[in-house]
Amino acid sequence: MEEEKTNTIKENPIELAQQAWTHLELVRKKSPLIQCITNFVSMDLMANTLLSAGASPAMIHSVDEIPEFTPKALGVCINAGTLTPDWLPGMKLAAQVANQSKKPWVLDPVAAGGSSFRLKACLELLALRPSVVRGNGSEILALFKGSVDSNSKGVDSVYGSSDAVEAAKSLAQQSGSIVAVSGAVDFITDGDKVVCVHNGVPMLQKITASGCSVTALISAFVAVDPSHPVEATASALAIFGVSSEIGMDMARGPASLRTHLIDSLYGLDEATALARVRISRF
Ligand SMILES: Nc1ncnc2c1ncn2[C@@H]1O[C@H](COP(=O)(O)OP(=O)(O)OP(=O)(O)O)[C@@H](O)[C@H]1O
Numbered sequence: 001m002e003e004e005k006t007n008t009i010k011e012n013p014i015e016l017a018q019q020a021w022t023h024l025e026l027v028r029k030k031s032p033l034i035q036c037i038t039n040f041v042s043m044d045l046m047a048n049t050l051l052s053a054g055a056s057p058a059m060i061h062s063v064d065e066i067p068e069f070t071p072k073a074l075g076v077c078i079n080a081g082t083l084t085p086d087w088l089p090g091m092k093l094a095a096q097v098a099n100q101s102k103k104p105w106v107l108d109p110v111a112a113g114g115s116s117f118r119l120k121a122c123l124e125l126l127a128l129r130p131s132v133v134r135g136n137g138s139e140i141l142a143l144f145k146g147s148v149d150s151n152s153k154g155v156d157s158v159y160g161s162s163d164a165v166e167a168a169k170s171l172a173q174q175s176g177s178i179v180a181v182s183g184a185v186d187f188i189t190d191g192d193k194v195v196c197v198h199n200g201v202p203m204l205q206k207i208t209a210s211g212c213s214v215t216a217l218i219s220a221f222v223a224v225d226p227s228h229p230v231e232a233t234a235s236a237l238a239i240f241g242v243s244s245e246i247g248m249d250m251a252r253g254p255a256s257l258r259t260h261l262i263d264s265l266y267g268l269d270e271a272t273a274l275a276r277v278r279i280s281r282f
């Protein structure tokens with residue numbers, strides 16, 4: 001079964017671009033309900049990113065309603081950005097309920113190497129087997145090493161994504177989750193094969209929660225194609241990247257890029273997607 005899934009990863013960049021468009025069309029058609037347990041910084045951009053892609057976001061995190069609400073969601077996104085001890089039980093419960101309901105959930109281990117509390121929490125969440133974990137280079141390296149990073153700059157990465165490719169492969173093998181490392185090039189791996197996404201603009205680093213938002217988009221793409229998490233993750237990263245490239249042509253800085261990114265994702269058409277998506281095998 002695992003091998004069958006791995007072998008489905010396409011090789012041809014034209015087919016991979018076509019697949020990314022098909023995934024976006026599926027999100028627009030199915031409008032999946034995505035439950036997000038996320039940080040206070042990202043809530044607005046994340047919800048708007050999901051809406052502009054055609055998904056239906058709900059920022060619902062109370063332990064009191066998770067058993068009843070989480071089974072209604074087609075996918076769940078869990079983000080450690082402004083983590084405090086009181087939020088962790090809800091995150092774990094949502095992950096468990098998603099697992100029981102056979103719905104995919106995606107982990108964003110924000111600033112995992114920033115403190116012992118954060119690292120422990122992210123590793124405990126990872127042990128609950130998300131379909132996908134998406135982080136920047138520093139976050140994936142911290143999870144792989146299982147140690148805090150004395151050079152950590154918190155939510156920002158001090159490593160390039162390419163510095164974390166081998167760590168991502170090992171982490172995927174150890175955890176059983178698909179691992180995605182974002183950066184100038186995004187790398188997505190099941191522990192064996194690696195897929196690269198070459199879309200995006202450097203100014204995304206100047207928009208807070210752009211990473212959180214692309215993780216939520218991954219949740220929506222995986223929710224509509226749960227048996228192909230590598231492909232769906234690459235598609236989400238590519239579609240988000242393409243939207244930023246188109247948005248950049250109209251932007252005057254990070255604030256207007258944020259607006260134009262959302263508009264471009266909402267209005268993206270097939271011809272533009274096929275011309276601009278750049279996904280390849282590593
Ligand atoms: N140098 C770059 N060139 C092009 N795209 C980039 C670059 N750096 C990041 N990106 C893109 O920006 C998005 C966010 O990735 P990033 O690695 O900055 O996440 P992050 O550090 O978790 O962000 P945040 O914590 O602010 O949410 C991804 O879609 C990624 O592909």
Ligand SMILES: Cc1ncsc1CCO
Pocket residue numbers: 039041042081082110155208209210211212
């Ligand atoms: C700036 C910031 N601090 C905690 S979460 C967050 C959003 C980007 O990850």
Ligand SMILES: [Mg+2]
Pocket residue numbers: 108110111135136155211212
């Ligand atoms: Mg992040």
